[in-house]
Amino acid sequence: MSRIDTFVAPRPNPALIRAMTSVNRIVMLRGVPGFRDLLPFNRLAGLRGVSNVRHIDLPHADLERLKASCGAEKATFITPNHPEFFTDWMIDKEIVSQVSPLTASWATNGVVNGLGRLMQKFWLANNLIAQIPGNSGAAKEHSVAWALKGHGVLLHPEGGVGWHSNVVAPLLPGAVEMGLEALKRGRATDPDFKVWIAPVVWKLAFTGNVEAALAKECAYVEKNLKIERQATDTLPQRIHHVYSTLLARDEAASGMPSDEGATYAERRQALVAELGRRLGESISFDAAITDTAELLRHARRWQRENTDDPERQRQVRALADTIQRLQRVGPWAAANPRITQEETAEHLKRVRNDYCRGGLRDTINRFIPQPAGPRCAHIRVPDPLGLHEYPGSIDDAVAELHRRMQETVTSTVTELAAKGSFIFYPNPFYRH
Structure with missing residues (x-):
C-alpha cells in the first residue's frame, strides 16, 4: 500500500501542541495587532490572520458545558459542524485547547499522509488521525483506545465541507459507533463509565461590508x-x-x-x-x-x-x-x-x-481559502448526548445529534440576524 493509504498511529508531542496553539491563535486566526489592519501588511495572510477570524464569541456557559463532558474516567467524542475548509481545524484547535488539549483530531489522509514524510511526522505529532477511505478500521480502533484514556477525539460527522453554514448536512454514524464501542469496553471494568458525544457548532459572520x-x-x-x-x-x-x-x-x-x-x-x-x-x-x-x-x-x-x-x-x-x-x-x-x-x-x-x-x-x-474580510466566530455548544443513558439505536442517536446541532445553528443565526450582524440581498435562487 502507498504511504497515503497506510494508517500510522499519531505520536502526540505535548510541547509542540502547546506551541502550535499559540501559533494558531495569532497567525492562523486573529492576526498580529498593529499589522493586521495596516497596509501593506494586511495583505500578508500570516500577519492579517490566515483565516481572518478576529473575534471568538464563545459564551462561558457553553464552554463550561463542553468542559463538563471531557476529562478522565469518561470517553468523549467531540463533533463540530463543518462549514468551511482549513478554518475548521483552526477553530476546532482553539476550542479543544480550552477543554482537552491532547484531543486527537480526524483529518483526510491526503493531508496527514499525502504531503511527504516530514509533514506526516509533523501532523502525527499534532495528534491528527488519518482517515483512510474504505479502510478506517485502524483509525477507529486507535480513536476508541485514545478516548478511553480520558482524552477527546474530534471528528466532523458531516464528512466533507459543503460550504453551507446555516444547514447541517446528514451525519455519518462514526462518532456514535465508536462511542458505543468505548462504552462497552469502559463498562467492562467500571459499571458507571460514561461516554459523551459532544456537539459543537460555529457560525462565521463578517464584521463589516465586504x-x-x-x-x-x-x-x-x-x-x-x-x-x-x-x-x-x-x-x-x-x-x-x-x-x-x-x-x-x-x-x-x-x-x-x-x-x-x-x-x-x-x-x-x-x-x-x-x-x-x-x-x-x-x-x-x-x-x-x-x-x-x-x-x-x-x-x-x-x-x-x-x-x-x-x-x-x-x-x-x-x-x-x-x-x-x-x-x-x-x-x-x-x-x-x-x-x-x-x-x-x-x-x-x-x-x-x-x-x-x-x-x-x-x-x-x-x-487555504482566503476570506473576503475580517470575521467573528460565534461558537455554541448544544447539550451533549450521553450514550451511557441513551436507549435508542445508532440511527436514533445520529438523528438526535443532528437535531441538536441544527437547532443550535438555526437559533444562533436567528440571534445574529436580530442583532443586525448580517447584510442581506434578494436571493436569486429562491425563484429561479
Missing part, C-alpha cells in the same frame, strides 16, 4: 470559467448566473436538454436523477432504491472492488463525481427569499473549489 472584495472574487471566477458577466446583475445574481451556466454545461455534456422555463433547483434535480439512473445501470444497482447517498456509497464500493476494467472505472467515477458535485447546491439554497453576504461568499468558495482547477492560485485556494 461586497467589494466578494465582487472582485466573483470577477475572477467569471474570467476563469469563461462566463460573461451580465452588466446589470447584482452580486448574488452574478453568482446565480455562474451556477446556471455551469449547470447548462453539465446538461450539454450529458446530452440532456436544458429547460429554460424551469428553476435552477428543478433543472439540477432532473439532471441528478438522470445521471443517477445511468450510474445505477453501470454498477447493477437496484433501481428501486432512490437514495442518492446510498447509490454513491455503492459506487465507491464498486470502484474499490472492480479494478480490472479501466474504461468502465472511468465512466463510473465520472458519473459519481458529477452527481456529488451537483448535489453540493442543495434545496437549502432556494429556501429563503434573502441571502446574506456570508452565504454569497460560501457560494463563491464552493464554485471555486468544484470548478476552478489547473492553476497554482486555485490549488492554494482549495487548501
